Amino acid sequence: MIVDRLIEWFPTSAAWPGITFIVAVILCAVPVFLFIAVYALVAIYGELKISSFIQDKVGPMGQGVGLHAWRWGLLQPVADALKLILKEDIIPSSADKKLFILAPFIVFIGAFIAFSALPFSQTLIIADMNIGIFYILAVSSLGVIGIILAGWSSNNKWSLYGAMRSAAQIVSYEIPAALSIVAVIMLTSTMSMQGIIQYQSGLIWGFLPNWLLFNNPFTFLAFFIFFISGVAECNRTPFDIPEAESELVAGAFTEYSGMRYAFFFLSEYANMFVVSGVAASAFMGGWQSPIPGMLDTPGWGLFWFMSKSMFLIFMMIWFRWTFPRLRVDQLMDVCWKGFIPISLVNIFGVGIWHLIVG
Amino acid sequence: MGNYLRNIWETITTMLTGMRVTFQHLWLIRRNNVTLQYPEERWPRPERDIGFDHSNYNVIRSRLHVDIDDCIGCLKCERACPVDCIKIDTVKVPNRGEDIHSIGHTGITANGTKKAMVVSRFDIDMSECCYCNLCVYPCPEECIYMTGGPNSEKHEIDYEFSQYDRNDLIFRFAKKVSDEEIESATSISSERES
Amino acid sequence: MGIVKGDQMVLNIGPQHPSTHGVLRLKVVTDGEIVSDIEPIIGYLHRCFEKHCENSTYEQVIPFTDRCDYIASMNNNFGYVVAMEKLMEIKVPDRVEYIRIIMAELNRIASHLLALGVYGLDVGAFTPFLYMFRDRERILDIFELTCGARLLYNYMWVGGVSHDLPVGFVETVYGFLDYFEPKLKEYNEILTYNKIFIERTADVGVLPPEVAISYGVSGPNLRGSGVKWDLRKDEPYSIYERFDFDVPIGEGTVGTTGDCWDRFYVRMLEMTESAKILRQALKDLPQDGDVHQAIPKKIRPPKGSIYQRTESPRGDLAYYIISDGSPQPYRLKMRSPAFTALSVLNEISRGWMLSDVIAILGSLDIVLGEIDR
Numbered sequence: 001m002i003v004d005r006l007i008e009w010f011p012t013s014a015a016w017p018g019i020t021f022i023v024a025v026i027l028c029a030v031p032v033f034l035f036i037a038v039y040a041l042v043a044i045y046g047e048l049k050i051s052s053f054i055q056d057k058v059g060p061m062g063q064g065v066g067l068h069a070w071r072w073g074l075l076q077p078v079a080d081a082l083k084l085i086l087k088e089d090i091i092p093s094s095a096d097k098k099l100f101i102l103a104p105f106i107v108f109i110g111a112f113i114a115f116s117a118l119p120f121s122q123t124l125i126i127a128d129m130n131i132g133i134f135y136i137l138a139v140s141s142l143g144v145i146g147i148i149l150a151g152w153s154s155n156n157k158w159s160l161y162g163a164m165r166s167a168a169q170i171v172s173y174e175i176p177a178a179l180s181i182v183a184v185i186m187l188t189s190t191m192s193m194q195g196i197i198q199y200q201s202g203l204i205w206g207f208l209p210n211w212l213l214f215n216n217p218f219t220f221l222a223f224f225i226f227f228i229s230g231v232a233e234c235n236r237t238p239f240d241i242p243e244a245e246s247e248l249v250a251g252a253f254t255e256y257s258g259m260r261y262a263f264f265f266l267s268e269y270a271n272m273f274v275v276s277g278v279a280a281s282a283f284m285g286g287w288q289s290p291i292p293g294m295l296d297t298p299g300w301g302l303f304w305f306m307s308k309s310m311f312l313i314f315m316m317i318w319f320r321w322t323f324p325r326l327r328v329d330q331l332m333d334v335c336w337k338g339f340i341p342i343s344l345v346n347i348f349g350v351g352i353w354h355l356i357v358g
Numbered sequence: 359m360g361n362y363l364r365n366i367w368e369t370i371t372t373m374l375t376g377m378r379v380t381f382q383h384l385w386l387i388r389r390n391n392v393t394l395q396y397p398e399e400r401w402p403r404p405e406r407d408i409g410f411d412h413s414n415y416n417v418i419r420s421r422l423h424v425d426i427d428d429c430i431g432c433l434k435c436e437r438a439c440p441v442d443c444i445k446i447d448t449v450k451v452p453n454r455g456e457d458i459h460s461i462g463h464t465g466i467t468a469n470g471t472k473k474a475m476v477v478s479r480f481d482i483d484m485s486e487c488c489y490c491n492l493c494v495y496p497c498p499e500e501c502i503y504m505t506g507g508p509n510s511e512k513h514e515i516d517y518e519f520s521q522y523d524r525n526d527l528i529f530r531f532a533k534k535v536s537d538e539e540i541e542s543a544t545s546i547s548s549e550r551e552s
Numbered sequence: 553m554g555i556v557k558g559d560q561m562v563l564n565i566g567p568q569h570p571s572t573h574g575v576l577r578l579k580v581v582t583d584g585e586i587v588s589d590i591e592p593i594i595g596y597l598h599r600c601f602e603k604h605c606e607n608s609t610y611e612q613v614i615p616f617t618d619r620c621d622y623i624a625s626m627n628n629n630f631g632y633v634v635a636m637e638k639l640m641e642i643k644v645p646d647r648v649e650y651i652r653i654i655m656a657e658l659n660r661i662a663s664h665l666l667a668l669g670v671y672g673l674d675v676g677a678f679t680p681f682l683y684m685f686r687d688r689e690r691i692l693d694i695f696e697l698t699c700g701a702r703l704l705y706n707y708m709w710v711g712g713v714s715h716d717l718p719v720g721f722v723e724t725v726y727g728f729l730d731y732f733e734p735k736l737k738e739y740n741e742i743l744t745y746n747k748i749f750i751e752r753t754a755d756v757g758v759l760p761p762e763v764a765i766s767y768g769v770s771g772p773n774l775r776g777s778g779v780k781w782d783l784r785k786d787e788p789y790s791i792y793e794r795f796d797f798d799v800p801i802g803e804g805t806v807g808t809t810g811d812c813w814d815r816f817y818v819r820m821l822e823m824t825e826s827a828k829i830l831r832q833a834l835k836d837l838p839q840d841g842d843v844h845q846a847i848p849k850k851i852r853p854p855k856g857s858i859y860q861r862t863e864s865p866r867g868d869l870a871y872y873i874i875s876d877g878s879p880q881p882y883r884l885k886m887r888s889p890a891f892t893a894l895s896v897l898n899e900i901s902r903g904w905m906l907s908d909v910i911a912i913l914g915s916l917d918i919v920l921g922e923i924d925r
Contacts, residue, residue, distance in 0.1 A: 050384065051678075053383065053384045053387040054380045054381075054383050054384045054679055055383070055678070055679050055682040055683070056383055056387070056390045056391060056392050056393075056682065056683070056686055057391065057392060057393040057682070058387070058391055058393045058395075061393075061395055157561065157563050161585075161906070237676060238676065238748055240676070241907070244676065244907070245570055246570050246571040246673055246674050246675075246676060246910060247571070247906060247907050247910050249569065249570060318377060318380065318381070318384075319377075321380060321678060321679050322373075322376045322377050322379075322380045322677075322679060322742070323373065323376065323676070323677060323746065323748055324672065324675040324676040324677040324743070324746060324748045324749045324752060325675060325676025325677075325748070325752075325907075326748055326751065326752070327751070327752055327905060327907045327908065328585060328905065328907065329585075329905065330751050330752075338366070365747075368747050369747040369748075372745050372746050372747045372750075373746065373747060373748070375741050375742075375745070375746075376741065376742045376743075376746050378741075379738055379741050379742045380679060380742065392686050392689075419700040419701050438611070438612070439612075440608055440612035440613075440615050440616065441615075488615050488619075488704070489701060489704065490614070490615035490618075490704075490706040491700070491701075491706060491714065492611060492612065492615070492706065504700070
């Protein structure tokens with residue numbers, strides 16, 4: 001949407017259409033990058049604090065003398081980011097240098113370009129493609145190439161293990177995630193993100209908002225399958241076997257330090273937001289207000305979308321600090337023996353429900 | 359099939375139980391918090407009033423200290439140390455129990471023992487010390503002790519002592535004196551008396 | 553270590569690795585994720601304690617025993633002083649015996665808390681680890697209150713203990729027990745009965761009782777395999793015969809008897825039993841008696857030797873002391889339960905995955921300080 005408008009608005013569009021396009025894309029990309037950076041700082045702070053509270057401690061509090069992390073440790077993520085930027089950039093001598101340098105960017109690009117189809121509010125969406133949700137599913141699995149590259153180029157056995165595990169995991173969990181999105185697409189009969197959200201306006205059962213989460217029992221189930229597969233795609237506990245710190249040290253990222261490690265970190269958090277954003281849009285009404293008709297302006301739309309996504313991110317953090325980690329074969333079991341059969345049945349169920357009830 | 363469904367059911371219930379526990383902690387953080395904000399708040403050390411004679415028991419082990427004026431140079435603590443972190447040198451004095459002012463030597467300890475030695479070196483390497491407290495017990499004059507113990511009115515508890523240089527962790531309690539210095543000091547004082 | 557075939561790979565776990573419980577190196581031959589052979593390489597923490605003891609007097613040995621199994625220093629002191637008292641035929645006062653039992657059982661709870669918490673960390677659950685450490689801190693506070701040290705106590709002496717109990721000690725321990733016993737339920741909810749945890753540990757690394765016995769595995773690891781063997785019951789030393797407690801054994805509740813979950817759960821149950829012993833000991837604790845009364849002026853045992861084993865949190869901890877009549881031991885050998893537990897690692901983790909090796913190693917609860925000495 002924003003890209004289209006920029007292209008239309010740009011005066012030189014007739015003369016050099018290519019340049020117009022590039023300028024419009026850059027004008028959109030810079031705010032998205034800034035958004036990811038700021039959001040990551042907030043999410044890291046949230047993770048620090050939530051994990052600490054769960055563990056009966058208070059987390060960073062910025063006590064002591066000098067410029068510390070300010071009140072309640074609010075500047076702690078900034079300090080962490082600064083530290084990572086300022087650190088020496090170490091590339092192991094036996095690493096495959098080009099791939100080693102390339103890997104973090106590929107991982108980040110996978111998460112970054114998915115943002116272009118996320119509907120932040122009624123008007124705030126960079127490109128409302130007619131295949132929006134399909135596009136997000138496709139590009140968010142691009143990151144796995146980067147992780148494999150990182151694992152391979154580090155020339156480290158731990159990294160290799162992490163990369164192989166990660167590849168198997170992300171490729172497998174794509175399937176249940178996509179299958180549960182199929183259930184959504186069957187109901188809404190559109191793949192455009194805005195179209196899916198618009199389908200969810202109004203009330204259902206008289207009192208609940210018409211979110212797909214509440215539409216029928218099958219979509220209810222589909223939401224959980226999608227969300228848990230999403231957690232697995234982000235490599236977060238209980239599915240964090242690619243970087244299982246007590247087994248693989250840091251998995252594919254073992255040899256990375258400083259800025260390059262920060263990019264992996266950033267893309268993990270960006271991935272979390274993409275998964276939460278898609279789950280919020282596809283199942284929880286995106287920018288729709290929970291009480292239909294109330295506070296429905298685009299500004300509030302942004303608020304509702306962000307709060308829904310942040311709630312799902314909170315759930316991910318909560319999972320992480322509660323559960324142990326699965327073993328690699330059990331992870332596959334859960335996917336192939338649990339989620340995929342259930343989501344296949346789910347598609348069937350949604351179809352039947354749609355025929356009979358809806 | 360029944361097994362399969364039961365498995366799923368167990369997974370969901372046990373996970374929800376775990377999440378309930380963690381959420382309770384998250385919610386009640388104000389009540390459950392165990393963190394001390396270190397430089398502002400400090401760990402309360404155990405009560406000094408522990409119900410028995412302090413001279414017998416030295417309850418807090420934080421740093422060794424020697425009241426060098428009371429030391430008679432009997433070397434019992436040096437022998438008791440399992441890691442040999444105490445090093446003592448002594449020099450005999452001609453007149454037992456006599457003060458030698460020029461080198462700051464007092465002749466009589468707080469317990470009233472007349473000293474036969476000048477302790478010319480009393481080094482404790484705290485980086486070697488294993489805090490076993492074994493040197494404290496044999497001391498006849500009760501002059502070596504862990505600070506924070508019975509005499510801690512004199513010395514503040516010092517559980518966070520740290521140094522930038524490892525050599526600074528060698529605490530030198532005695533002033534270095536040689537035989538000649540003592541001889542000359544005692545001869546001067548005896549001349550003055552006569 | 554056999555020949556590494558073409559499709560196999562040698563992987564070094566440690567000495568710098570997050571979950572080797574000290575400084576241990578595991579040379580693992582893997583085929584992908586499947587482990588085909590493990591060779592534990594120890595010695596990174598060797599501090600020559602046994603040789604050092606030959607040049608120390610008998611009192612000076614006690615700080616060294618502290619530093620062997622630094623998680624359960626009280627129990628290590630206890631084993632040594634029990635051996636020495638048997639060698640010198642010292643009869644210690646009742647109050648001292650009770651104080652020792654209280655300290656040993658408190659330290660057993662502290663040690664198991666650490667073992668279980670770190671085990672949670674090994675399988676990826678961070679939060680239970682911190683809950684257990686929080687409660688372990690309370691026990692360390694009690695020790696600090698008593699003897700001024702939090703980790704390496706040098707508390708039990710031949711013939712007595714170094715400090716008498718402070719005023720209010722009994723109430724403090726009762727307070728701790730009242731606080732602690734409900735917490736066990738929380739640990740069970742968050743970790744023990746969590747389905748993922750059960751999946752990770754049940755049926756994994758099964759240690760059959762015959763293998764355990766033939767390797768000399770003892771303590772909770774042996775009891776996890778279903779063998780009812782506890783020196784406190786079977787060869788009572790000190791005054792353990794006066795207390796009424798059970799010896800929990802692994803029963804294969806969620807998997808096979810002797811799997812990691814059983815070894816984990818036996819420790820959980822043992823903490824309950826220790827709390828039971830503590831309550832009895834606190835009730836019967838004699839009010840008067842000098843704790844220094846039986847301490848000999850000079851420790852100079854007669855010529856001879858002694859082999860005395862005691863039940864430390866990790867198993868049969870034994871001291872073999874040869875005395876030649878001088879104030880220094882001629883030879884002092886420590887039989888370390890963690891060493892035998894580590895030696896069985898290769899036997900039970902062959903054919904499991906890399907993640908399972910970490911889980912099995914954690915369930916054996918080894919302390920490298922005790923293995924290397």
